[in-house]
Amino acid sequence: MIFRPRYFFGETFSSLKRNFLMFFTAVTTVAITLFIVGFFFILVYDIQGILTSVKSQVELAVYLKDNVTEEFKNYLEDQIKKWDEVKEVTYVSKEQALEKFKEENEGSEILKEIQGNPLPASFEIKLKSPEKVEQVALRFMTKEGGYIEGVDEVIYGQNYVKKLFSITAIAGSIAFLIIIMLFLAAVVLIFNTIRLSIHARRKEIEVMKLVGATNWFVRIPFIFEGLFEGLIGSIISVILLYFLSSNLIIRGEKAIYDTLHVKDLAILGSNNIILYIYAAIIILGCLIGLLSSNFALKRYIRI
Amino acid sequence: MNMIEFRNVTKIYEDNTVALKNINLTIKKGEFVFIVGPSGSGKSTIIKLLIREIPVTSGAIFIAGRNICNLKTSRIPQLRRNIGSVFQDFKLLPNKTAFENVAFALEVIGKPSYVIKVQVPQVLKLVGLEHKMHSYPHQLSAGEQQRVSIARAFVNRPPILLADEPTGNLDPATSEGIMKLLSRINLIGTTVAMATHDKNIVNAMRRRVIELEDGEIIRDQQRGVY
Numbered sequence: 096m097i098f099r100p101r102y103f104f105g106e107t108f109s110s111l112k113r114n115f116l117m118f119f120t121a122v123t124t125v126a127i128t129l130f131i132v133g134f135f136f137i138l139v140y141d142i143q144g145i146l147t148s149v150k151s152q153v154e155l156a157v158y159l160k161d162n163v164t165e166e167f168k169n170y171l172e173d174q175i176k177k178w179d180e181v182k183e184v185t186y187v188s189k190e191q192a193l194e195k196f197k198e199e200n201e202g203s204e205i206l207k208e209i210q211g212n213p214l215p216a217s218f219e220i221k222l223k224s225p226e227k228v229e230q231v232a233l234r235f236m237t238k239e240g241g242y243i244e245g246v247d248e249v250i251y252g253q254n255y256v257k258k259l260f261s262i263t264a265i266a267g268s269i270a271f272l273i274i275i276m277l278f279l280a281a282v283v284l285i286f287n288t289i290r291l292s293i294h295a296r297r298k299e300i301e302v303m304k305l306v307g308a309t310n311w312f313v314r315i316p317f318i319f320e321g322l323f324e325g326l327i328g329s330i331i332s333v334i335l336l337y338f339l340s341s342n343l344i345i346r347g348e349k350a351i352y353d354t355l356h357v358k359d360l361a362i363l364g365s366n367n368i369i370l371y372i373y374a375a376i377i378i379l380g381c382l383i384g385l386l387s388s389n390f391a392l393k394r395y396i397r398i
Numbered sequence: 399m400n401m402i403e404f405r406n407v408t409k410i411y412e413d414n415t416v417a418l419k420n421i422n423l424t425i426k427k428g429e430f431v432f433i434v435g436p437s438g439s440g441k442s443t444i445i446k447l448l449i450r451e452i453p454v455t456s457g458a459i460f461i462a463g464r465n466i467c468n469l470k471t472s473r474i475p476q477l478r479r480n481i482g483s484v485f486q487d488f489k490l491l492p493n494k495t496a497f498e499n500v501a502f503a504l505e506v507i508g509k510p511s512y513v514i515k516v517q518v519p520q521v522l523k524l525v526g527l528e529h530k531m532h533s534y535p536h537q538l539s540a541g542e543q544q545r546v547s548i549a550r551a552f553v554n555r556p557p558i559l560l561a562d563e564p565t566g567n568l569d570p571a572t573s574e575g576i577m578k579l580l581s582r583i584n585l586i587g588t589t590v591a592m593a594t595h596d597k598n599i600v601n602a603m604r605r606r607v608i609e610l611e612d613g614e615i616i617r618d619q620q621r622g623v624y
Contacts, residue, residue: 302490305483
């Protein structure tokens with residue numbers, strides 16, 4: 096087949112002109128559905144960011160007995176460092192603990208009551224994956240249920256951590272499900288709209304086949320059209336999202352950043368997630384338009 | 399030379415209706431043939447088989463000596479470019495003018511625009527519509543619309559023209575005009591096969607008549623009547 100861009104572009108645009116209402120419907124459908132998917136994605140991303148940041152604040156404090164020797168302390172520190180789950184270990188000596196305590200409670204009555212140094216030395220352990228906190232804590236326990244030699248207590252907010260993780264796990268899977276469902280709904284809606292617009296022109300297809308047009312010749316204008324509808328629709332949804340995010344969402348994110356110091360946010364975050372979302376919407380829009388028209392055509396092309 | 403040949407052709411539709419039973423039939427180059435018979439006798443099935451709109455159940459159909467039953471799907475467009483077809487409902491595109499409807503048939507097969515500019519007015523003149531080139535189908539009478547559809551079928555000068563009840567929607571006077579036009583196209587050398595149940599037309603023309611009943615040929619007569 097000889098490719099004649101002038102014919103195909105001409106056909107595409109004249110048919111867009113003639114079928115403006117169908118074109119308008121398809122573009123609006125793409126724009127609105129992808130806008131909703133994109134908006135929800137930003138929302139979910141930010142919520143996940145908040146949850147991750149809360150999770151990363153989970154750490155273990157391992158309090159040592161006062162009678163541990165320097166050798167034992169060094170030995171324990173080396174052991175902890177060898178564990179895969181551990182990101183960072185800081186040793187806080189009795190003196191440092193007291194200093195910190197004094198700083199935190201400056202001017203308070205409590206300080207006068209303190210005699211000597213009642214505070215224990217400790218290890219503060221940060222983890223690579225906070226979910227493993229319980230496993231790590233268990234390593235300080237003996238089989239009988241007590242702590243290993245030299246360790247007085249291990250604290251990591253046992254109850255709070257368990258709840259937090261189950262909440263984040265549930266929230267994560269619900270968000271994932273909702274996004275998938277929204278996306279599927281978008282695909283079905285767009286597909287149906289494009290299918291309808293092709294159905295409205297089945298007579299044109301019939302005539303084309305009748306006078307000996309090849310399948311590709313029939314297909315190309317429709318595929319251009321679907322692609323074009325997807326492109327325009329997704330650009331509109333990106334513009335809408337841009338306005339919404341640069342006015343409303345960004346304010347919400349500022350508040351989150353100021354209060355919770357969450358770094359991983361869609362717009363304010365350092366890795367420019369929002370740009371990837373925009374790009375993904377445009378690529379998806381084009382793909383859905385292209386594939387929808389291609390699949391919808393199959394029914395009418397086979398004569 | 400045989401332009402069209404049916405060899406033991408049987409067509410059974412998916413719902414098990416038997417449309418054609420073991421049909422044998424030859425049509426020579428340049429012939430004008432009426433295919434007659436009541437509704438459901440298999441007339442339209444013959445037309446549909448010839449343009450490969452539907453496949454045969456068994457048997458073989460030859461066009462200009464070539465078996466079209468084992469044609470690859472990708473070769474079907476080529477077949478249709480050599481067969482002009484005209485239908486009772488015209489099958490014109492409502493949003494294109496007479497000129498554009500005819501031009502469409504040439505655009506679709508990749509003819510350059512300078513050819514289109516010459517051939518389309520020529521063929522519209524042949525069908526007597528040179529003054530209505532830029533009218534839309536809804537601005538034309540039924541007879542005129544059928545002329546546009548004949549122009550479209552013929553613009554590519556195909557060796558075969560098939561017509562499925564072309565006068566089915568037309569009054570007798572208009573039908574006569576259409577038949578004159580088809581005769582002229584036949585005189586140029588085009589093989590014409592026309593399915594109809596219009597008695598008056600068949601009787602007036604005195605051409606070969608093939609009569610079908612329940613999917614079987616019950617009569618094949620030169621210079622016949624209905």
